[in-house]
Amino acid sequence: MSTGGDSARAHSVAAPVRAGILVTGTEVLTGIISDRNGPWLSERLVELGVDAAMIQIVGDRPDDLMAALRFMADAGVALIVTSGGLGPTADDLTAEIVGQFAGREMVLDAELEEQIAEILRPLMSRWPGLDAEAIRSANRKQAVVPQGATVLDPVGTAPGLVVPPSDGARPTVVVLPGPPRELHEMWEKAVHTDAFQHAIAGATVYRWGIVRLYGIPESEIANTLRAAADASVPLASLEITTCLRRGEIEVATRYEASAEPAYAAFLDFLAERHRDQLFSRDGSTVDEQVASLLNGSAWTVAAAESCTAGLMSARLTELAGSSAYFLGGLVVYSNEAKVSLAGVGPELIERFGAVSSEVAEALAIGAALRLGADFGIGITGIAGPGGGTEEKPVGTVCFSVASRDEARLTRRLRLPGSRSDIRDRSTTVAMHLLRRVLVGDVAAAPSSSVRDLRTEQA
Secondary structure (H helix, E strand, O other), X not given: OOOOOOEEOOOOOOOOEEEEEEEEOHHHHOOOOOOOHHHHHHHHXXXXXXXXXXXXXXXXXXXXXHHHHHHHHHOOOOEEEEEOOOOOOOOOOHHHHHHHHHOOOEEEOHHHHHHHHHHHHHHHHHOOOOOHHHHHHHHHHHOEEEOOOEEEOOOOOOOEEEEOOOOOOOOEEEXXXXXXXXXXXXXXXXXXXXXXXXXXXXXXXXXXXXXXXXXXXXXXXXXXXXXXXXXXXXXXXXXXXXXXXXOEEEEEEEEOHHHHHHHHHHHHHHHHHOOOOEEEOOOOOHHHHHHHHHHHHOOOEEEEEOOOOOHHHHHHOOOOOHHHOEEEEEEOOOHHHHHHHHOXXXXXXXXXXXXXXXXXXXXXXXXHHHHOOOEEEEEEEOOOOOOOOOOOOOOEEEEEEEOOOOEEEEEEEEOOOOHHHHHHHHHHHHHHHHHHHHOXXXXXXXXXXXXXXXXXXX
16 A cells, blocks of 8 residues: 555545554664565555554564554554564564463474474584584574464474464464565465454455556645545545655555445546546556557667666666567766767767757667667766756756657656656656657657767667
């Protein structure tokens, strides 16, 4: 579920089953490792109709872990999902603290101990100098679990747990390992346990609708929601959340099956009001649409980038199968590289400057010609924080999408934000220009200055 921005929350949407997510580890708390598990678990809970009410991160301190569990219980959640703290070292205490929280005695699971030992045997044979007694002690520690818990088979060496409360009054706790690969696989096992299903009994399965717009500020969606309400569009049964993501507006709507007509009415209103900005009604991203258009047509694309320095090429290859349509990219940061690699005429740079629509067009044509692609993308700009002028301030970026002999669509924009923001948003602009060219939403517009002043192409 996207968060942030303006939202219209339905008063009549049934209160969902609530859950808390507790991420443990001092290395996560201090920022040494970024938390990837919390957001991932939140998305999985929403898919089950469970509202992820909060995500907390605590260090490897027993008192803090217990305090967080009690806080979530006091908030009325039916389920708590933890990640981390299941390793063999002394500071891995999640299982023990969860056992105390659930009112369950910690016991040795002999079968689990042997299972972990079997996992560790190849390691022991590969490294004969390891302290066998220390390994056995660590093995035994990981096999001590709350009595009555459902044990989830290890993916690495740490088992997971589903721990119902002994008195039935507190939340059920799902205990998962910290490494994302292990957590993802173990999650599926946890969901299908009886204790998990009992904890989320009564959860409403919601439908989701996601649409994407480009070319309007997020504040305009707030105006649209007000206009929809004024036009008697039935928003009360919808939970609508907007989010600015990579320069696009994502509008996510959660609703019950009975509210399908209300969502259809809202979508029609949105499409009518923002006909030119709504590019995705089915949730597909511009990246996915570009990939589909290129694959469906057998066209190919290449890039010549200055200020984005390869980020455009990286984005074009993020999706699997991109080798079918992306031929390559030229990083042409210096003027000399623009001339020698992309074939930009030095007179063109002298006359218009390296950051200009004309040079962007020459880069696009050069990328297509030099790499043999059907279309080329050219990007040149000033990402900052220095280098700007009164005529071309920081954030000025020029874009072009061209075929081998003519520019198809060229734009000069001033993008907001930091250096990284400008570079990232530049790739979004270029993706949308490429999409427009691929769907035929633009007439050919060759630039005589480019055709006259670019150097002879190989």
